[in-house]
Amino acid sequence: MSNTAEKTTDVIFRVRRFDPEKDAKPYYEDFTVPCPPGLVVLDGLWYIKEHFDSSLAWRSSCRMGVCGSCGMLLNGKPHLACHTQVREVAGKILMVAPLPNFDIVRDLVPDLAPMLDKHRALKTTVRRADTEEVLDPTDQYWQSPEELTRYLQFAYCIKCGCCMAACPTLATDPVYSGPMPLAQGYRYLTDSRDGSFQERAELLSGAEGPWRCHYAGECSAVCPKGVDPARAIQLMKRELVLDYLKLSKRAKCEPARLVRPEDRSGPREGIPDAPEFTVEGATSPATES
Amino acid sequence: MAIKDTKLWTWHVLAGLIIFVLLGLHMLTMHLNELLPIAALNPAGGHPIDWANVVARAQQISTMVVYILLLGVALYHGLYGLRNILMELNPSQGLRGLISGTIIFVGVVLFVVGTWAAIAVRSTALGA
Numbered sequence: 439m440s441n442t443a444e445k446t447t448d449v450i451f452r453v454r455r456f457d458p459e460k461d462a463k464p465y466y467e468d469f470t471v472p473c474p475p476g477l478v479v480l481d482g483l484w485y486i487k488e489h490f491d492s493s494l495a496w497r498s499s500c501r502m503g504v505c506g507s508c509g510m511l512l513n514g515k516p517h518l519a520c521h522t523q524v525r526e527v528a529g530k531i532l533m534v535a536p537l538p539n540f541d542i543v544r545d546l547v548p549d550l551a552p553m554l555d556k557h558r559a560l561k562t563t564v565r566r567a568d569t570e571e572v573l574d575p576t577d578q579y580w581q582s583p584e585e586l587t588r589y590l591q592f593a594y595c596i597k598c599g600c601c602m603a604a605c606p607t608l609a610t611d612p613v614y615s616g617p618m619p620l621a622q623g624y625r626y627l628t629d630s631r632d633g634s635f636q637e638r639a640e641l642l643s644g645a646e647g648p649w650r651c652h653y654a655g656e657c658s659a660v661c662p663k664g665v666d667p668a669r670a671i672q673l674m675k676r677e678l679v680l681d682y683l684k685l686s687k688r689a690k691c692e693p694a695r696l697v698r699p700e701d702r703s704g705p706r707e708g709i710p711d712a713p714e715f716t717v718e719g720a721t722s723p724a725t726e727s
Numbered sequence: 728m729a730i731k732d733t734k735l736w737t738w739h740v741l742a743g744l745i746i747f748v749l750l751g752l753h754m755l756t757m758h759l760n761e762l763l764p765i766a767a768l769n770p771a772g773g774h775p776i777d778w779a780n781v782v783a784r785a786q787q788i789s790t791m792v793v794y795i796l797l798l799g800v801a802l803y804h805g806l807y808g809l810r811n812i813l814m815e816l817n818p819s820q821g822l823r824g825l826i827s828g829t830i831i832f833v834g835v836v837l838f839v840v841g842t843w844a845a846i847a848v849r850s851t852a853l854g855a
Contacts, residue, residue, distance in 0.1 A: 479836065611815050643731035679737045 506596030633693030
């Protein structure tokens, strides 16, 4: 036997089950899964599906912490199942449950639609007056590294819902938008290419806005991508208050313009040319313009 | 049209800042007089709640204004916080209106009573 096999230990996956067509209420079911070092929870669930119960339902896709599908509650904390090794979170027993603060579709599948509706309601796209350029771009908008840095970390959000599951305010207040939509609202509020500050400020001025955040900070603590929604919400409050007091510089900014020829610079010294394209007929976007 | 939370929250924060200053003034007058003695706050000397000091302060219009202002901002700050807590209990739309209305009513009544008391104290002190 290999060294890996010697270190394999049995872990009981205590999985919350619920089928709305058959069950009156959720219940827990135990499965014993042999766990070698490095096994992620998602692999453990696949093991259960293949060996014990093919009806076990969850949502997953990329298996590499990018798609945000497999958020679930592991030993009481929201995690991505594909991103969490069993031995990081479990001793002999691993409690696996769907994300709280969401309705349950089945077993470990939360209904993320309300979260995505709230996200959409805050108009989380770059919105500008020059609609034709947005829909059929002729060039890029100019943005400085500093302007990019203001929102960059919030753009890493994968909409997995872990922050929503950890939010104590959202647990009692369904009107509150929650950390993910608000962090994304701030991401576009502060994006220098966006030209709809006042429209956003109006959208965020009610109960859906950031005002009911208690700053528990759990959303940031559980984010698997290192995004800090709690910070975004506090920064959003500051920006909206400054706007109300007519002190916001961001509100007065014109949205970023298109790149001008003088903004362009050649490649830095010492950087070799890109290799030739291996696909016949392919051209670089840079040479097209 | 309902007042937007942006405005209410901004005034909540500003009220907190004003409370910090005015409550600091109150603490300076009533509790920190030995550490930082300021003659204008306790003109008769001695303990801040000595009768002579109480009457002297009550005669000052600035004292009356400060306490009426402190009452107003403290009521706003506290009652807005209470409203937020109650709103998080997820009441129905009708109940939300009732909560807001009751809180505004209670706030206005307490402010009127407190303001009347502050003015009455000054009138009494001026007659003393």
